[in-house]
Amino acid sequence: MYQTLLTGLENGIFTITINRPDKLNALNKTVLDELDQAMQTVYEDNKIRAAIITGQGGKAFVAGADIAEFIGINDEDGPMLAGKGQQIFFKIENCPKPVVAAVNGFALGGGCELAMACHFRLASDNAKFGQPEVNLGLIPGYGGTQRLTMLVGKGKAMELMMSGNMIDAVEAKELGLINHVTTAESLLEKTKEILNVILSKSPTAVSKVIQAVNAFYDFDKNGFNEEIKLFGEVFSSADKKEGTTAFIEKRKPVFKGN
Numbered sequence: 001m002y003q004t005l006l007t008g009l010e011n012g013i014f015t016i017t018i019n020r021p022d023k024l025n026a027l028n029k030t031v032l033d034e035l036d037q038a039m040q041t042v043y044e045d046n047k048i049r050a051a052i053i054t055g056q057g058g059k060a061f062v063a064g065a066d067i068a069e070f071i072g073i074n075d076e077d078g079p080m081l082a083g084k085g086q087q088i089f090f091k092i093e094n095c096p097k098p099v100v101a102a103v104n105g106f107a108l109g110g111g112c113e114l115a116m117a118c119h120f121r122l123a124s125d126n127a128k129f130g131q132p133e134v135n136l137g138l139i140p141g142y143g144g145t146q147r148l149t150m151l152v153g154k155g156k157a158m159e160l161m162m163s164g165n166m167i168d169a170v171e172a173k174e175l176g177l178i179n180h181v182t183t184a185e186s187l188l189e190k191t192k193e194i195l196n197v198i199l200s201k202s203p204t205a206v207s208k209v210i211q212a213v214n215a216f217y218d219f220d221k222n223g224f225n226e227e228i229k230l231f232g233e234v235f236s237s238a239d240k241k242e243g244t245t246a247f248i249e250k251r252k253p254v255f256k257g258n
Contacts, residue, residue, distance in 0.1 A: 006056065009047060017056050020056070024060035024063030026063055027065045039095065050097055050100070053092075053102070054102040054103075061111050097207065101114070105124065113142040120179050127168070127169040128167070145157075148161065203239070203255060204258065239255045
């Protein structure tokens with residue numbers, strides 16, 4: 001179905017694996033187009049309740065954009081290139097179902113930006129993160145200047161993007177860029193373990209959490225007002241009725257996502 005992705009669905013979790021290990025899973029036009037298609041499937045397929053994005057092989061999650069494609073691109077096409085990447089990454093960030101990055105190796109440039117677009121991140125202990133675009137006379141274009149600042153703060157984001165330096169998984173966790181560090185062998189298992197806990201909760205409530213948290217970073221919205229609106233929506237849901245009834249009856253709730 002895909003030239004550059006491997007996909008699989010197990011117990012409601014859809015795993016999207018970027019499959020260009022000979023190129024360290026670099027993002028080219030085909031990868032971005034297919035990632036867009038795969039995310040559309042996550043939105044539309046009711047059998048999918050969550051997604052994991054990871055990379056094939058043990059060396060890289062995504063080592064960056066495929067720089068070879070930059071050669072020959074017209075100068076006027078730069079904004080279009082960045083805009084397309086941002087549109088796809090916004091689709092990931094705003095997905096109503098949990099999307100988690102399992103970072104196995106290098107997450108540099110566009111790879112770091114892809115990981116940051118996910119709702120949260122786990123990394124293997126050999127992972128490296130960075131936005132080294134300045135080494136090419138460029139800056140991040142797929143949302144990296146904004147999301148890295150949101151996650152690690154202005155000062156550290158400035159340092160990382162202006163120096164082009166990489167950080168390891170331990171420092172990334174200390175900075176709040178990732179949530180957990182595991183061995184490479186247990187990375188997907190740990191990611192699925194966390195997602196299985198999330199999938200035991202109300203899908204309606206989980207989707208509203210995603211919306212409300214994202215509203216914090218949306219300057220066109222007042223996050224507190226958005227929370228009130230979303231609370232009202234979930235308050236009238238069947239999942240809320242089931243959850244509160246089950247609590248009173250001292251039983252496990254059976255959520256149906258409505």
